Amino acid sequence: MQNPTVSLFMPFKNTQEYLPACLDSILAETYPHWEVLAVDDHSEDNSRKVLEAYAKKDNRIKVYPNFGNGIIPALQTAYEHSSGELVSRMDSDDIMKPNRLEVMAGSLGSHGKGHVAVGQVQYFSHRGISDGYARYETWLNALTAIGNNYNEIYKECVIPSPCWMVHRDDFELSGAFRPDRYPEDYDLTFRFYENQLKIIPCNEVLHLWRDYDTRTSRTHEHYAQNYFLDIKLHYFLKLDHDPTRPLVVWGAGFKGKSIAKSLVNQELDFVWLCDNPAKIGKKIYGQELVHFETLKKLKNPQSVITVANETAQKEIREFFSTLGQQAMKDYFFFC
Incomplete structure:
Protein backbone atom coordinates (compact mmCIF):
# COMPACT_ATOMS: atom_id res chain seq x y z
CA MET A 1 0.00 0.00 0.00
CA GLN A 2 1.38 3.40 -0.97
CA ASN A 3 1.47 6.18 1.62
CA PRO A 4 0.22 4.11 4.57
CA THR A 5 -0.95 5.98 7.64
CA VAL A 6 1.39 5.95 10.63
CA SER A 7 -0.26 5.80 14.06
CA LEU A 8 1.86 7.57 16.66
CA PHE A 9 1.15 6.53 20.27
CA MET A 10 1.95 9.38 22.65
CA PRO A 11 1.13 9.11 26.37
CA PHE A 12 1.64 12.37 28.23
CA LYS A 13 1.66 13.54 31.82
CA ASN A 14 2.67 16.97 33.07
CA THR A 15 4.81 17.85 30.05
CA GLN A 16 3.21 21.17 29.12
CA GLU A 17 6.64 22.81 28.96
CA TYR A 18 7.83 20.46 26.22
CA LEU A 19 4.67 19.70 24.24
CA PRO A 20 4.76 22.65 21.80
CA ALA A 21 8.24 21.73 20.56
CA CYS A 22 7.23 18.07 20.33
CA LEU A 23 4.02 18.73 18.41
CA ASP A 24 5.60 21.33 16.14
CA SER A 25 8.22 18.76 15.16
CA ILE A 26 5.50 16.28 14.21
CA LEU A 27 3.62 18.91 12.21
CA ALA A 28 6.85 19.67 10.35
CA GLU A 29 7.26 16.07 9.19
CA THR A 30 7.85 15.65 5.45
CA TYR A 31 5.63 12.54 5.55
CA PRO A 32 2.08 13.85 6.06
CA HIS A 33 0.16 10.58 6.47
CA TRP A 34 0.06 10.21 10.23
CA GLU A 35 -2.24 10.38 13.23
CA VAL A 36 -1.25 11.18 16.80
CA LEU A 37 -3.11 9.27 19.52
CA ALA A 38 -2.28 11.42 22.56
CA VAL A 39 -3.44 9.96 25.88
CA ASP A 40 -3.56 12.04 29.05
CA ASP A 41 -2.25 9.99 31.96
CA HIS A 42 -3.98 12.19 34.57
CA SER A 43 -1.92 15.36 34.07
CA GLU A 44 -2.04 17.97 36.80
CA ASP A 45 -0.81 20.86 34.66
CA ASN A 46 -2.05 22.36 31.37
CA SER A 47 -0.79 19.56 29.15
CA ARG A 48 -4.30 18.51 28.16
CA LYS A 49 -5.18 22.08 27.14
CA VAL A 50 -2.03 22.34 25.02
CA LEU A 51 -2.91 19.12 23.19
CA GLU A 52 -6.52 20.11 22.68
CA ALA A 53 -5.49 23.46 21.21
CA TYR A 54 -3.28 21.67 18.66
CA ALA A 55 -6.03 19.14 17.95
CA LYS A 56 -8.43 21.95 17.06
CA LYS A 57 -5.98 23.17 14.42
CA ASP A 58 -5.13 19.74 12.97
CA ASN A 59 -7.56 16.83 13.07
CA ARG A 60 -4.72 14.33 12.74
CA ILE A 61 -4.07 14.97 16.43
CA LYS A 62 -6.52 13.17 18.72
CA VAL A 63 -6.64 13.43 22.51
CA TYR A 64 -8.05 10.83 24.92
CA PRO A 65 -8.12 10.27 28.69
CA ASN A 66 -6.28 7.24 30.01
CA PHE A 67 -8.74 4.48 30.93
CA GLY A 68 -6.32 3.35 33.64
CA ASN A 69 -3.24 4.64 35.40
CA GLY A 70 0.29 4.53 34.05
CA ILE A 71 2.04 4.29 30.73
CA ILE A 72 0.91 0.78 29.73
CA PRO A 73 -2.84 1.52 30.07
CA ALA A 74 -2.18 4.82 28.25
CA LEU A 75 -0.52 2.97 25.38
CA GLN A 76 -3.35 0.45 25.33
CA THR A 77 -5.84 3.32 25.14
CA ALA A 78 -3.94 4.88 22.25
CA TYR A 79 -3.76 1.60 20.38
CA GLU A 80 -7.50 0.98 20.73
CA HIS A 81 -8.21 4.26 18.94
CA SER A 82 -5.59 3.86 16.21
CA SER A 83 -6.18 2.94 12.57
CA GLY A 84 -2.79 3.19 10.84
CA GLU A 85 -1.22 0.39 8.82
CA LEU A 86 2.08 1.32 10.46
CA VAL A 87 2.53 1.96 14.18
CA SER A 88 5.11 3.87 16.20
CA ARG A 89 5.81 5.63 19.52
CA MET A 90 6.52 9.22 20.42
CA ASP A 91 7.43 10.71 23.78
CA SER A 92 5.67 13.97 24.59
CA ASP A 93 8.90 15.64 25.72
CA ASP A 94 11.02 14.72 22.69
CA ILE A 95 11.55 16.12 19.20
CA MET A 96 11.41 14.34 15.83
CA LYS A 97 13.73 15.12 12.98
CA PRO A 98 11.63 16.39 10.01
CA ASN A 99 12.24 13.25 7.94
CA ARG A 100 11.83 10.63 10.68
CA LEU A 101 8.48 9.27 9.51
CA GLU A 102 9.44 9.42 5.85
CA VAL A 103 12.65 7.47 6.41
CA MET A 104 11.05 4.84 8.61
CA ALA A 105 7.90 4.34 6.53
CA GLY A 106 10.11 4.15 3.44
CA SER A 107 12.31 1.51 5.06
CA LEU A 108 9.29 -0.64 5.89
CA GLY A 109 7.92 -0.12 2.40
CA SER A 110 11.18 -1.38 0.91
CA HIS A 111 11.68 -4.33 3.26
CA GLY A 112 8.08 -5.40 3.89
CA LYS A 113 6.59 -7.13 6.89
CA GLY A 114 8.72 -8.98 9.38
CA HIS A 115 10.93 -5.94 9.97
CA VAL A 116 11.43 -3.17 12.52
CA ALA A 117 12.45 0.28 11.28
CA VAL A 118 14.62 2.14 13.77
CA GLY A 119 16.61 5.36 13.78
CA GLN A 120 19.63 6.71 15.53
CA VAL A 121 19.03 9.01 18.50
CA GLN A 122 20.68 12.03 20.06
CA TYR A 123 20.24 13.06 23.68
CA PHE A 124 19.85 16.72 24.56
CA SER A 125 19.41 18.61 27.80
CA HIS A 126 19.60 22.13 29.15
CA ARG A 127 22.41 21.03 31.49
CA GLY A 128 24.40 18.82 29.14
CA ILE A 129 24.47 15.03 28.87
CA SER A 130 26.08 12.76 31.43
CA ASP A 131 28.86 10.36 30.45
CA GLY A 132 26.48 7.44 31.04
CA TYR A 133 23.89 8.71 28.59
CA ALA A 134 26.59 9.66 26.08
CA ARG A 135 28.01 6.12 26.21
CA TYR A 136 24.53 4.62 25.84
CA GLU A 137 23.80 6.84 22.83
CA THR A 138 27.09 5.87 21.15
CA TRP A 139 26.58 2.17 21.88
CA LEU A 140 22.96 2.17 20.69
CA ASN A 141 23.68 4.09 17.50
CA ALA A 142 26.58 1.81 16.63
CA LEU A 143 24.23 -1.20 16.84
CA THR A 144 21.53 0.58 14.83
CA ALA A 145 23.96 1.57 12.08
CA ILE A 146 24.46 -2.08 11.13
CA GLY A 147 21.18 -3.51 12.41
CA ASN A 148 22.68 -6.03 14.83
CA ASN A 149 20.84 -4.63 17.86
CA TYR A 150 19.70 -8.03 19.10
CA ASN A 151 23.33 -9.15 19.55
CA GLU A 152 23.47 -7.21 22.82
CA ILE A 153 19.83 -7.35 23.86
CA TYR A 154 20.60 -8.66 27.35
CA LYS A 155 22.82 -5.67 28.18
CA GLU A 156 20.35 -2.80 27.73
CA CYS A 157 17.25 -1.96 25.70
CA VAL A 158 18.54 -2.08 22.12
CA ILE A 159 15.58 -0.38 20.42
CA PRO A 160 14.94 3.25 21.50
CA SER A 161 11.42 3.41 22.91
CA PRO A 162 10.30 6.50 20.96
CA CYS A 163 12.03 5.66 17.66
CA TRP A 164 10.75 2.44 16.10
CA MET A 165 8.08 1.59 13.54
CA VAL A 166 6.50 -1.70 12.48
CA HIS A 167 3.57 -2.99 10.43
CA ARG A 168 0.41 -3.38 12.48
CA ASP A 169 0.27 -7.11 11.70
CA ASP A 170 3.78 -7.58 13.12
CA PHE A 171 2.85 -5.51 16.14
CA GLU A 172 -0.13 -7.77 16.79
CA LEU A 173 2.04 -10.84 16.27
CA SER A 174 4.35 -9.49 18.97
CA GLY A 175 1.53 -8.94 21.47
CA ALA A 176 1.05 -5.20 20.93
CA PHE A 177 0.67 -3.45 24.32
CA ARG A 178 -1.25 -6.29 25.97
CA PRO A 179 1.49 -7.53 28.32
CA ASP A 180 1.76 -5.59 31.56
CA ARG A 181 5.45 -6.19 32.18
CA TYR A 182 7.70 -3.22 33.00
CA PRO A 183 9.80 -1.61 31.63
CA GLU A 184 7.35 -1.82 28.74
CA ASP A 185 9.77 -0.66 26.02
CA TYR A 186 12.32 -3.33 26.91
CA ASP A 187 9.61 -5.98 27.05
CA LEU A 188 8.40 -5.00 23.57
CA THR A 189 11.96 -5.17 22.25
CA PHE A 190 12.27 -8.72 23.56
CA ARG A 191 8.97 -9.63 21.90
CA PHE A 192 10.21 -8.26 18.57
CA TYR A 193 13.28 -10.44 19.10
CA GLU A 194 11.15 -13.45 20.06
CA ASN A 195 9.09 -13.12 16.88
CA GLN A 196 12.22 -12.69 14.75
CA LEU A 197 11.40 -9.25 13.39
CA LYS A 198 14.54 -8.12 11.59
CA ILE A 199 16.11 -4.76 12.36
CA ILE A 200 16.54 -2.45 9.35
CA PRO A 201 19.91 -0.67 9.71
CA CYS A 202 19.87 3.13 9.86
CA ASN A 203 22.85 5.50 9.91
CA GLU A 204 20.86 8.70 10.40
CA VAL A 205 19.78 10.49 13.58
CA LEU A 206 15.96 10.62 13.43
CA HIS A 207 15.03 11.40 17.01
CA LEU A 208 16.12 13.90 19.66
CA TRP A 209 15.76 12.40 23.14
CA ARG A 210 15.31 14.91 25.95
CA ASP A 211 16.85 14.28 29.36
CA TYR A 212 15.81 16.06 32.55
CA ASP A 213 15.52 15.28 36.26
CA THR A 214 11.80 14.43 36.35
CA ARG A 215 11.82 12.22 33.28
CA THR A 216 9.86 9.03 33.96
CA SER A 217 12.76 6.68 33.31
CA ARG A 218 14.72 8.52 35.99
CA THR A 219 12.03 8.66 38.66
CA HIS A 220 9.54 5.78 38.36
CA GLU A 221 10.07 2.52 40.26
CA HIS A 222 9.25 0.53 37.12
CA TYR A 223 12.61 1.61 35.69
CA ALA A 224 14.65 0.50 38.68
CA GLN A 225 17.49 -1.97 38.13
CA ASN A 226 15.61 -4.97 39.58
CA TYR A 227 12.90 -4.62 36.90
CA PHE A 228 15.53 -4.75 34.16
CA LEU A 229 17.18 -7.81 35.67
CA ASP A 230 13.85 -9.60 36.05
CA ILE A 231 12.96 -9.00 32.42
CA LYS A 232 16.37 -10.11 31.16
CA LEU A 233 16.25 -13.36 33.12
CA HIS A 234 12.63 -14.01 32.13
CA TYR A 235 13.37 -13.82 28.41
CA PHE A 236 16.74 -15.55 28.64
CA LEU A 237 15.14 -18.59 30.27
CA LYS A 238 12.31 -18.47 27.74
CA LEU A 239 14.23 -17.80 24.52
CA ASP A 240 17.92 -18.64 24.75
CA HIS A 241 18.56 -20.98 27.67
CA ASP A 242 18.99 -24.65 26.85
Whole structure:
Protein backbone atom coordinates (compact mmCIF):
# COMPACT_ATOMS: atom_id res chain seq x y z
CA MET A 1 0.00 0.00 0.00
CA GLN A 2 1.38 3.40 -0.97
CA ASN A 3 1.47 6.18 1.62
CA PRO A 4 0.22 4.11 4.57
CA THR A 5 -0.95 5.98 7.64
CA VAL A 6 1.39 5.95 10.63
CA SER A 7 -0.26 5.80 14.06
CA LEU A 8 1.86 7.57 16.66
CA PHE A 9 1.15 6.53 20.27
CA MET A 10 1.95 9.38 22.65
CA PRO A 11 1.13 9.11 26.37
CA PHE A 12 1.64 12.37 28.23
CA LYS A 13 1.66 13.54 31.82
CA ASN A 14 2.67 16.97 33.07
CA THR A 15 4.81 17.85 30.05
CA GLN A 16 3.21 21.17 29.12
CA GLU A 17 6.64 22.81 28.96
CA TYR A 18 7.83 20.46 26.22
CA LEU A 19 4.67 19.70 24.24
CA PRO A 20 4.76 22.65 21.80
CA ALA A 21 8.24 21.73 20.56
CA CYS A 22 7.23 18.07 20.33
CA LEU A 23 4.02 18.73 18.41
CA ASP A 24 5.60 21.33 16.14
CA SER A 25 8.22 18.76 15.16
CA ILE A 26 5.50 16.28 14.21
CA LEU A 27 3.62 18.91 12.21
CA ALA A 28 6.85 19.67 10.35
CA GLU A 29 7.26 16.07 9.19
CA THR A 30 7.85 15.65 5.45
CA TYR A 31 5.63 12.54 5.55
CA PRO A 32 2.08 13.85 6.06
CA HIS A 33 0.16 10.58 6.47
CA TRP A 34 0.06 10.21 10.23
CA GLU A 35 -2.24 10.38 13.23
CA VAL A 36 -1.25 11.18 16.80
CA LEU A 37 -3.11 9.27 19.52
CA ALA A 38 -2.28 11.42 22.56
CA VAL A 39 -3.44 9.96 25.88
CA ASP A 40 -3.56 12.04 29.05
CA ASP A 41 -2.25 9.99 31.96
CA HIS A 42 -3.98 12.19 34.57
CA SER A 43 -1.92 15.36 34.07
CA GLU A 44 -2.04 17.97 36.80
CA ASP A 45 -0.81 20.86 34.66
CA ASN A 46 -2.05 22.36 31.37
CA SER A 47 -0.79 19.56 29.15
CA ARG A 48 -4.30 18.51 28.16
CA LYS A 49 -5.18 22.08 27.14
CA VAL A 50 -2.03 22.34 25.02
CA LEU A 51 -2.91 19.12 23.19
CA GLU A 52 -6.52 20.11 22.68
CA ALA A 53 -5.49 23.46 21.21
CA TYR A 54 -3.28 21.67 18.66
CA ALA A 55 -6.03 19.14 17.95
CA LYS A 56 -8.43 21.95 17.06
CA LYS A 57 -5.98 23.17 14.42
CA ASP A 58 -5.13 19.74 12.97
CA ASN A 59 -7.56 16.83 13.07
CA ARG A 60 -4.72 14.33 12.74
CA ILE A 61 -4.07 14.97 16.43
CA LYS A 62 -6.52 13.17 18.72
CA VAL A 63 -6.64 13.43 22.51
CA TYR A 64 -8.05 10.83 24.92
CA PRO A 65 -8.12 10.27 28.69
CA ASN A 66 -6.28 7.24 30.01
CA PHE A 67 -8.74 4.48 30.93
CA GLY A 68 -6.32 3.35 33.64
CA ASN A 69 -3.24 4.64 35.40
CA GLY A 70 0.29 4.53 34.05
CA ILE A 71 2.04 4.29 30.73
CA ILE A 72 0.91 0.78 29.73
CA PRO A 73 -2.84 1.52 30.07
CA ALA A 74 -2.18 4.82 28.25
CA LEU A 75 -0.52 2.97 25.38
CA GLN A 76 -3.35 0.45 25.33
CA THR A 77 -5.84 3.32 25.14
CA ALA A 78 -3.94 4.88 22.25
CA TYR A 79 -3.76 1.60 20.38
CA GLU A 80 -7.50 0.98 20.73
CA HIS A 81 -8.21 4.26 18.94
CA SER A 82 -5.59 3.86 16.21
CA SER A 83 -6.18 2.94 12.57
CA GLY A 84 -2.79 3.19 10.84
CA GLU A 85 -1.22 0.39 8.82
CA LEU A 86 2.08 1.32 10.46
CA VAL A 87 2.53 1.96 14.18
CA SER A 88 5.11 3.87 16.20
CA ARG A 89 5.81 5.63 19.52
CA MET A 90 6.52 9.22 20.42
CA ASP A 91 7.43 10.71 23.78
CA SER A 92 5.67 13.97 24.59
CA ASP A 93 8.90 15.64 25.72
CA ASP A 94 11.02 14.72 22.69
CA ILE A 95 11.55 16.12 19.20
CA MET A 96 11.41 14.34 15.83
CA LYS A 97 13.73 15.12 12.98
CA PRO A 98 11.63 16.39 10.01
CA ASN A 99 12.24 13.25 7.94
CA ARG A 100 11.83 10.63 10.68
CA LEU A 101 8.48 9.27 9.51
CA GLU A 102 9.44 9.42 5.85
CA VAL A 103 12.65 7.47 6.41
CA MET A 104 11.05 4.84 8.61
CA ALA A 105 7.90 4.34 6.53
CA GLY A 106 10.11 4.15 3.44
CA SER A 107 12.31 1.51 5.06
CA LEU A 108 9.29 -0.64 5.89
CA GLY A 109 7.92 -0.12 2.40
CA SER A 110 11.18 -1.38 0.91
CA HIS A 111 11.68 -4.33 3.26
CA GLY A 112 8.08 -5.40 3.89
CA LYS A 113 6.59 -7.13 6.89
CA GLY A 114 8.72 -8.98 9.38
CA HIS A 115 10.93 -5.94 9.97
CA VAL A 116 11.43 -3.17 12.52
CA ALA A 117 12.45 0.28 11.28
CA VAL A 118 14.62 2.14 13.77
CA GLY A 119 16.61 5.36 13.78
CA GLN A 120 19.63 6.71 15.53
CA VAL A 121 19.03 9.01 18.50
CA GLN A 122 20.68 12.03 20.06
CA TYR A 123 20.24 13.06 23.68
CA PHE A 124 19.85 16.72 24.56
CA SER A 125 19.41 18.61 27.80
CA HIS A 126 19.60 22.13 29.15
CA ARG A 127 22.41 21.03 31.49
CA GLY A 128 24.40 18.82 29.14
CA ILE A 129 24.47 15.03 28.87
CA SER A 130 26.08 12.76 31.43
CA ASP A 131 28.86 10.36 30.45
CA GLY A 132 26.48 7.44 31.04
CA TYR A 133 23.89 8.71 28.59
CA ALA A 134 26.59 9.66 26.08
CA ARG A 135 28.01 6.12 26.21
CA TYR A 136 24.53 4.62 25.84
CA GLU A 137 23.80 6.84 22.83
CA THR A 138 27.09 5.87 21.15
CA TRP A 139 26.58 2.17 21.88
CA LEU A 140 22.96 2.17 20.69
CA ASN A 141 23.68 4.09 17.50
CA ALA A 142 26.58 1.81 16.63
CA LEU A 143 24.23 -1.20 16.84
CA THR A 144 21.53 0.58 14.83
CA ALA A 145 23.96 1.57 12.08
CA ILE A 146 24.46 -2.08 11.13
CA GLY A 147 21.18 -3.51 12.41
CA ASN A 148 22.68 -6.03 14.83
CA ASN A 149 20.84 -4.63 17.86
CA TYR A 150 19.70 -8.03 19.10
CA ASN A 151 23.33 -9.15 19.55
CA GLU A 152 23.47 -7.21 22.82
CA ILE A 153 19.83 -7.35 23.86
CA TYR A 154 20.60 -8.66 27.35
CA LYS A 155 22.82 -5.67 28.18
CA GLU A 156 20.35 -2.80 27.73
CA CYS A 157 17.25 -1.96 25.70
CA VAL A 158 18.54 -2.08 22.12
CA ILE A 159 15.58 -0.38 20.42
CA PRO A 160 14.94 3.25 21.50
CA SER A 161 11.42 3.41 22.91
CA PRO A 162 10.30 6.50 20.96
CA CYS A 163 12.03 5.66 17.66
CA TRP A 164 10.75 2.44 16.10
CA MET A 165 8.08 1.59 13.54
CA VAL A 166 6.50 -1.70 12.48
CA HIS A 167 3.57 -2.99 10.43
CA ARG A 168 0.41 -3.38 12.48
CA ASP A 169 0.27 -7.11 11.70
CA ASP A 170 3.78 -7.58 13.12
CA PHE A 171 2.85 -5.51 16.14
CA GLU A 172 -0.13 -7.77 16.79
CA LEU A 173 2.04 -10.84 16.27
CA SER A 174 4.35 -9.49 18.97
CA GLY A 175 1.53 -8.94 21.47
CA ALA A 176 1.05 -5.20 20.93
CA PHE A 177 0.67 -3.45 24.32
CA ARG A 178 -1.25 -6.29 25.97
CA PRO A 179 1.49 -7.53 28.32
CA ASP A 180 1.76 -5.59 31.56
CA ARG A 181 5.45 -6.19 32.18
CA TYR A 182 7.70 -3.22 33.00
CA PRO A 183 9.80 -1.61 31.63
CA GLU A 184 7.35 -1.82 28.74
CA ASP A 185 9.77 -0.66 26.02
CA TYR A 186 12.32 -3.33 26.91
CA ASP A 187 9.61 -5.98 27.05
CA LEU A 188 8.40 -5.00 23.57
CA THR A 189 11.96 -5.17 22.25
CA PHE A 190 12.27 -8.72 23.56
CA ARG A 191 8.97 -9.63 21.90
CA PHE A 192 10.21 -8.26 18.57
CA TYR A 193 13.28 -10.44 19.10
CA GLU A 194 11.15 -13.45 20.06
CA ASN A 195 9.09 -13.12 16.88
CA GLN A 196 12.22 -12.69 14.75
CA LEU A 197 11.40 -9.25 13.39
CA LYS A 198 14.54 -8.12 11.59
CA ILE A 199 16.11 -4.76 12.36
CA ILE A 200 16.54 -2.45 9.35
CA PRO A 201 19.91 -0.67 9.71
CA CYS A 202 19.87 3.13 9.86
CA ASN A 203 22.85 5.50 9.91
CA GLU A 204 20.86 8.70 10.40
CA VAL A 205 19.78 10.49 13.58
CA LEU A 206 15.96 10.62 13.43
CA HIS A 207 15.03 11.40 17.01
CA LEU A 208 16.12 13.90 19.66
CA TRP A 209 15.76 12.40 23.14
CA ARG A 210 15.31 14.91 25.95
CA ASP A 211 16.85 14.28 29.36
CA TYR A 212 15.81 16.06 32.55
CA ASP A 213 15.52 15.28 36.26
CA THR A 214 11.80 14.43 36.35
CA ARG A 215 11.82 12.22 33.28
CA THR A 216 9.86 9.03 33.96
CA SER A 217 12.76 6.68 33.31
CA ARG A 218 14.72 8.52 35.99
CA THR A 219 12.03 8.66 38.66
CA HIS A 220 9.54 5.78 38.36
CA GLU A 221 10.07 2.52 40.26
CA HIS A 222 9.25 0.53 37.12
CA TYR A 223 12.61 1.61 35.69
CA ALA A 224 14.65 0.50 38.68
CA GLN A 225 17.49 -1.97 38.13
CA ASN A 226 15.61 -4.97 39.58
CA TYR A 227 12.90 -4.62 36.90
CA PHE A 228 15.53 -4.75 34.16
CA LEU A 229 17.18 -7.81 35.67
CA ASP A 230 13.85 -9.60 36.05
CA ILE A 231 12.96 -9.00 32.42
CA LYS A 232 16.37 -10.11 31.16
CA LEU A 233 16.25 -13.36 33.12
CA HIS A 234 12.63 -14.01 32.13
CA TYR A 235 13.37 -13.82 28.41
CA PHE A 236 16.74 -15.55 28.64
CA LEU A 237 15.14 -18.59 30.27
CA LYS A 238 12.31 -18.47 27.74
CA LEU A 239 14.23 -17.80 24.52
CA ASP A 240 17.92 -18.64 24.75
CA HIS A 241 18.56 -20.98 27.67
CA ASP A 242 18.99 -24.65 26.85
CA PRO A 243 17.85 -26.58 29.95
CA THR A 244 19.95 -29.59 28.88
CA ARG A 245 23.13 -27.52 29.38
CA PRO A 246 24.70 -26.50 32.72
CA LEU A 247 23.70 -22.95 33.67
CA VAL A 248 26.41 -20.63 34.99
CA VAL A 249 26.21 -17.23 36.69
CA TRP A 250 29.43 -15.19 36.66
CA GLY A 251 29.65 -12.36 39.18
CA ALA A 252 28.62 -11.83 42.81
CA GLY A 253 27.83 -8.13 42.94
CA PHE A 254 24.32 -6.71 43.18
CA LYS A 255 23.27 -8.01 39.76
CA GLY A 256 24.85 -11.41 40.24
CA LYS A 257 23.20 -11.83 43.61
CA SER A 258 19.82 -10.75 42.21
CA ILE A 259 20.04 -13.26 39.36
CA ALA A 260 21.23 -16.02 41.70
CA LYS A 261 18.43 -15.36 44.18
CA SER A 262 15.83 -15.53 41.42
CA LEU A 263 17.24 -18.82 40.13
CA VAL A 264 17.23 -20.26 43.66
CA ASN A 265 13.62 -19.15 44.11
CA GLN A 266 12.72 -20.84 40.84
CA GLU A 267 14.58 -23.99 41.99
CA LEU A 268 16.86 -23.89 38.95
CA ASP A 269 20.31 -25.46 39.28
CA PHE A 270 23.33 -23.32 38.40
CA VAL A 271 27.04 -22.93 39.03
CA TRP A 272 28.05 -19.59 40.55
CA LEU A 273 31.45 -18.24 39.50
CA CYS A 274 33.51 -15.31 40.70
CA ASP A 275 37.14 -14.18 40.83
CA ASN A 276 37.01 -12.52 44.25
CA PRO A 277 39.16 -14.56 46.69
CA ALA A 278 37.12 -13.21 49.61
CA LYS A 279 33.93 -14.75 48.22
CA ILE A 280 35.17 -18.03 46.70
CA GLY A 281 34.09 -20.94 48.87
CA LYS A 282 31.38 -18.97 50.64
CA LYS A 283 27.67 -19.70 50.35
CA ILE A 284 25.03 -17.11 49.49
CA TYR A 285 21.37 -18.19 49.30
CA GLY A 286 22.70 -21.69 49.98
CA GLN A 287 24.78 -21.62 46.79
CA GLU A 288 28.57 -21.93 46.99
CA LEU A 289 30.69 -19.57 44.90
CA VAL A 290 33.55 -21.19 42.99
CA HIS A 291 36.54 -19.95 40.98
CA PHE A 292 35.86 -19.06 37.37
CA GLU A 293 38.37 -21.70 36.21
CA THR A 294 35.66 -24.21 37.14
CA LEU A 295 34.06 -23.27 33.82
CA LYS A 296 36.71 -25.35 32.03
CA LYS A 297 35.44 -28.51 33.73
CA LEU A 298 31.80 -28.06 32.74
CA LYS A 299 30.44 -29.80 29.67
CA ASN A 300 28.87 -27.37 27.19
CA PRO A 301 27.74 -24.71 29.70
CA GLN A 302 25.69 -21.55 29.13
CA SER A 303 26.87 -18.53 31.11
CA VAL A 304 25.18 -15.34 32.27
CA ILE A 305 27.73 -12.59 32.92
CA THR A 306 26.83 -9.92 35.50
CA VAL A 307 30.26 -8.23 35.74
CA ALA A 308 29.91 -4.54 34.82
CA ASN A 309 33.56 -3.42 34.72
CA GLU A 310 34.52 -2.90 31.06
CA THR A 311 38.11 -4.06 31.50
CA ALA A 312 36.92 -7.20 33.27
CA GLN A 313 34.35 -7.78 30.53
CA LYS A 314 37.10 -7.70 27.91
CA GLU A 315 39.12 -10.24 29.88
CA ILE A 316 36.05 -12.45 30.28
CA ARG A 317 35.41 -12.35 26.52
CA GLU A 318 38.99 -13.39 25.90
CA PHE A 319 38.61 -16.24 28.37
CA PHE A 320 35.52 -17.52 26.58
CA SER A 321 37.35 -17.20 23.27
CA THR A 322 40.11 -19.52 24.53
CA LEU A 323 37.37 -22.03 25.33
CA GLY A 324 35.89 -21.73 21.84
CA GLN A 325 32.61 -20.34 23.17
CA GLN A 326 30.45 -17.81 21.34
CA ALA A 327 28.48 -14.78 22.46
CA MET A 328 24.64 -15.07 22.38
CA LYS A 329 24.99 -18.85 22.17
CA ASP A 330 27.30 -19.92 24.98
CA TYR A 331 27.55 -16.73 27.04
CA PHE A 332 25.35 -13.67 27.55
CA PHE A 333 26.33 -10.34 29.05
CA PHE A 334 23.60 -8.98 31.34
CA CYS A 335 25.35 -5.62 31.85
